[in-house]
Amino acid sequence: MSTPDVDVVVVGAGPAGSCAAIVAARAGLSVVLLERGPFPGSKNMYGGVVYPRILDGLIPNWWEEAPIQRWVTRRSTMLLTDTQALTVDFRSEAWGQPPYNGATAFRPDWDHWLASHAEAAGAQLLTDTTVVGLLRDAGGAVTGVRTDRPDGDLTARVVIACDGVNSFLAKEAGLYEHTDAKHFTLGVKETLALPKEVIDERFAVRERHGVDIEILGGTGKVNGGGFLYTGLDTLAVGVVLKLPKLAAQQQRPEQIIAGLKQHPAIAPLVQGAELKEYSAHLIPEAGLTMMPKMTMPGMLVAGDAAALCLAAGIWLEGVNFAMASGMYAAEAAVEAVQKGDTSATGLAGYQRRLSDTFVLKDHRKLRRAPELVLSDRVQHLYPTMVANVVERMFHVDNPNPKPGVRRILDQERRKAGVRRRDLLRDGWTGFRSFG
Amino acid sequence: MSIVACLKWVSHPGEPHDERFAGMSPADQSALEFALRQAALLGTGVTAITVGPSGADKVLRDALACGATRAIRIEAPTTAAGTDVATAIADHIADAEWVWCGDYSLDRGAGSVPAFIAAHLGAEQALGVIHVDLEADGVRATRRLDGGRRELLGVRSPAVVSVEGATARLRRAGLQSLRTAADTVIEVVPATTPIHRAEFMVRPYRPRARELPAPAGDSPLDRLRLLTDAAAASAARGEMVTLEPADAAARIVQVLTDWGYLPHG
Ligand SMILES: Cc1cc2nc3c(=O)[nH]c(=O)nc-3n(C[C@H](O)[C@H](O)[C@H](O)COP(=O)(O)OP(=O)(O)OC[C@H]3O[C@@H](n4cnc5c(N)ncnc54)[C@H](O)[C@@H]3O)c2cc1C
Numbered sequence: 023m024s025t026p027d028v029d030v031v032v033v034g035a036g037p038a039g040s041c042a043a044i045v046a047a048r049a050g051l052s053v054v055l056l057e058r059g060p061f062p063g064s065k066n067m068y069g070g071v072v073y074p075r076i077l078d079g080l081i082p083n084w085w086e087e088a089p090i091q092r093w094v095t096r097r098s099t100m101l102l103t104d105t106q107a108l109t110v111d112f113r114s115e116a117w118g119q120p121p122y123n124g125a126t127a128f129r130p131d132w133d134h135w136l137a138s139h140a141e142a143a144g145a146q147l148l149t150d151t152t153v154v155g156l157l158r159d160a161g162g163a164v165t166g167v168r169t170d171r172p173d174g175d176l177t178a179r180v181v182i183a184c185d186g187v188n189s190f191l192a193k194e195a196g197l198y199e200h201t202d203a204k205h206f207t208l209g210v211k212e213t214l215a216l217p218k219e220v221i222d223e224r225f226a227v228r229e230r231h232g233v234d235i236e237i238l239g240g241t242g243k244v245n246g247g248g249f250l251y252t253g254l255d256t257l258a259v260g261v262v263l264k265l266p267k268l269a270a271q272q273q274r275p276e277q278i279i280a281g282l283k284q285h286p287a288i289a290p291l292v293q294g295a296e297l298k299e300y301s302a303h304l305i306p307e308a309g310l311t312m313m314p315k316m317t318m319p320g321m322l323v324a325g326d327a328a329a330l331c332l333a334a335g336i337w338l339e340g341v342n343f344a345m346a347s348g349m350y351a352a353e354a355a356v357e358a359v360q361k362g363d364t365s366a367t368g369l370a371g372y373q374r375r376l377s378d379t380f381v382l383k384d385h386r387k388l389r390r391a392p393e394l395v396l397s398d399r400v401q402h403l404y405p406t407m408v409a410n411v412v413e414r415m416f417h418v419d420n421p422n423p424k425p426g427v428r429r430i431l432d433q434e435r436r437k438a439g440v441r442r443r444d445l446l447r448d449g450w451t452g453f454r455s456f457g
Numbered sequence: 458m459s460i461v462a463c464l465k466w467v468s469h470p471g472e473p474h475d476e477r478f479a480g481m482s483p484a485d486q487s488a489l490e491f492a493l494r495q496a497a498l499l500g501t502g503v504t505a506i507t508v509g510p511s512g513a514d515k516v517l518r519d520a521l522a523c524g525a526t527r528a529i530r531i532e533a534p535t536t537a538a539g540t541d542v543a544t545a546i547a548d549h550i551a552d553a554e555w556v557w558c559g560d561y562s563l564d565r566g567a568g569s570v571p572a573f574i575a576a577h578l579g580a581e582q583a584l585g586v587i588h589v590d591l592e593a594d595g596v597r598a599t600r601r602l603d604g605g606r607r608e609l610l611g612v613r614s615p616a617v618v619s620v621e622g623a624t625a626r627l628r629r630a631g632l633q634s635l636r637t638a639a640d641t642v643i644e645v646v647p648a649t650t651p652i653h654r655a656e657f658m659v660r661p662y663r664p665r666a667r668e669l670p671a672p673a674g675d676s677p678l679d680r681l682r683l684l685t686d687a688a689a690a691s692a693a694r695g696e697m698v699t700l701e702p703a704d705a706a707a708r709i710v711q712v713l714t715d716w717g718y719l720p721h722g
Binding site for chain 1: 477630633
């Protein structure tokens with residue numbers, strides 16, 4: 023076999039790809055990072071909150087240079103019915119100081135910043151270049167990629183596919199056994215502009231502190247959830263919608279966001295804001311249920327391309343899973359290249375690293391969560407039931423005495439049409455997932 | 458035979474403060490494409506030249522990836538004055554035979570740099586060209602004139618040709634040349650004369666608003682016709698006159714005044 027053009031080709035300069043390129047290039051391998059957009063992040067969107075703890079080893083004191091909008095010091099989980107809202111709100115000053123926890127950031131800034139570290143490490147970033155296929159040898163091993171440029175083949179010892187959700191490369195390689203629309207949700211988001219002082223006042227934060235609100239309910243008949251995050255002088259408000267339900271309801275996603283923005287608990291927060299951007303993207307929602315094989319001779323798959331995004335109701339974390347899996351893929355690639363064995367066995371270190379770390383541990387722990395959170399009962403029956411229970415608990419109905427919570431719960435359960443058996447079963451599943 | 462493409466690193470009009478969106482104007486892309494085609498025809502290379510700060514290397518690397526053989530950046534601030542830019546370029550390409558420019562850049566768009574370069578070089582000029590035929594011994598260029606007319610020019614070297622953006626589509630750089638271009642050394646040279654910042658922004662001409670009487674037609678359609686002159690014979694007639702330059706200028710001012718574009722007096 024002739025000498026490949028480079029040691030490692032990384033496809034996609036999102037969080038997974040750039041982290042993979044940083045690790046491989048720092049280990050002294052020749053690395054090309056291919057990105058279809060005009061610059062890293064230019065085509066990318068997400069809700070808006072990153073949890074970059076995983077970068078501590080890769081970019082020490084990353085918080086001093088990362089393009090952060092605000093540090094998340096308030097996390098709320100909101101349960102909405104048409105007219106009610108129940109919020110669990112937590113705030114911690116510790117999250118507003120180094121080493122921080124979560125932060126809001128714009129993807130064009132975040133991805134561009136990470137990719138600049140990959141370039142500084144020696145990776146060659148080529149933008150405006152789309153990978154259109156894989157190069158394979160007679161035995162089926164991946165030997166490189168074909169791009170849309172003239173003279174566009176690039177051979178490599180290892181290809182790391184970080185091309186995001188619905189990965190054409192993983193599909194072309196036959197790594198997904200089956201894909202099904204029900205495994206995906208559609209995320210849509212509006213970026214709204216408001217002056218910083220107004221955001222500070224409405225969300226009760228100061229300086230660079232910010233808020234992450236995850237919302238259950240508020241998406242009408244379409245199963246899903248919502249979110250509202252604070253940027254410095256912008257808000258990100260969006261919904262995540264189960265695809266088959268969205269199609270069945272024949273609703274436009276922007277109508278659903280409009281509905282959410284009109285909810286009495288949300289409207290005062292977004293009032294008067296100017297729409298700056300509307301964006302949409304798929305989310306691989308089903309976790310372990312949909313994950314492909316992640317290793318094959320000559321190729322590894324990381325990030326959303328490997329369905330590693332964690333979408334489990336109160337947690338929507340994809341960027342940290344992408345960055346970590348990109349790093350682990352590159353570590354395995356480095357090992358394999360150094361040993362001169364890029365077969366599936368040579369690359370097996372990747373799967374091991376995923377299994378030994380939060381990437382697959384969290385997915386295993388929360389494997390039932392996505393289905394539970396998007397189930398009809400959790401979406402359409404429980405919010406009303408819970409909100410009614412709370413409303414009755416706090417409703418002062420003198421001269422009647424206060425009713426007992428157990429009685430209210432039972433009455434509201436029956437009124438909502440929830441069978442005790444289902445409630446117990448879902449409670450047990452929830453406890454096993456989140457507990 | 459030396460062929461030069463003058464390229465400006467401009468910010469994107471929608472994102473004026475974000476360098477990530479900056480690059481070559483469409484007109485400069487056309488210019489580079491013609492330079493490359495001409496070089497292939499004549500069996501020579503293309504020198505890409507820009508005046509600007511280090512960020513401007515991007516357009517030179519893009520040019521190298523597309524096939525330019527040499528890249529020169531004259532160190533200057535982002536908003537250099539057009540006359541100084543032209544002087545700086547002309548000083549570095551004194552022996553150029555063909556100089557290709559975009560007719561105007563996306564950001565300031567006065568289109569004056571090519572004319573100044575031609576003046577400095579004492580070269581022929583064909584500016585604002587919309588069609589180019591490359592020939593072994595020259596260029597046949599079509600220029601846009603007022604009133605939909607066209608002017609056909611036979612251009613001989615040394616010459617400066619500036620082309621409109623839609624004249625040619627810049628070829629897509631090959632993957633290997635893109636990789637090589639990233640490592641090619643760009644010659645960074647100081648300007649031979651001081652380069653000043655542009656003092657004012659040149660904008661496209663916008664005639665001042667004129668007050669018109671309300672249209673008097675019976676139906677909305679009639680009023681619309683009156684407003685838009687859609688049905689009426691055009692009041693403005695084309696007229697061919699032969700005058701001395703000073704008289705011609707006075708005549709143009711007079712006509713523009715009659716048509717309401719310039720104030721009376
Ligand atoms: C609405 C929404 C909200 C979300 N909210 C959050 C959140 O708040 N926090 C969080 O952590 N995660 C969130 N996520 C998930 C998160 O965005 C993803 O998990 C994460 O971006 C995955 O990173 P990645 O690098 O694997 O893929 P991507 O970010 O999708 O990057 C893939 C890259 O590959 C490039 N590419 C694709 N195909 C090709 C090709 N053929 N050739 C060359 N380049 C190619 C793309 O242009 C892109 O740059 C959200 C997602 C959505 C849709």
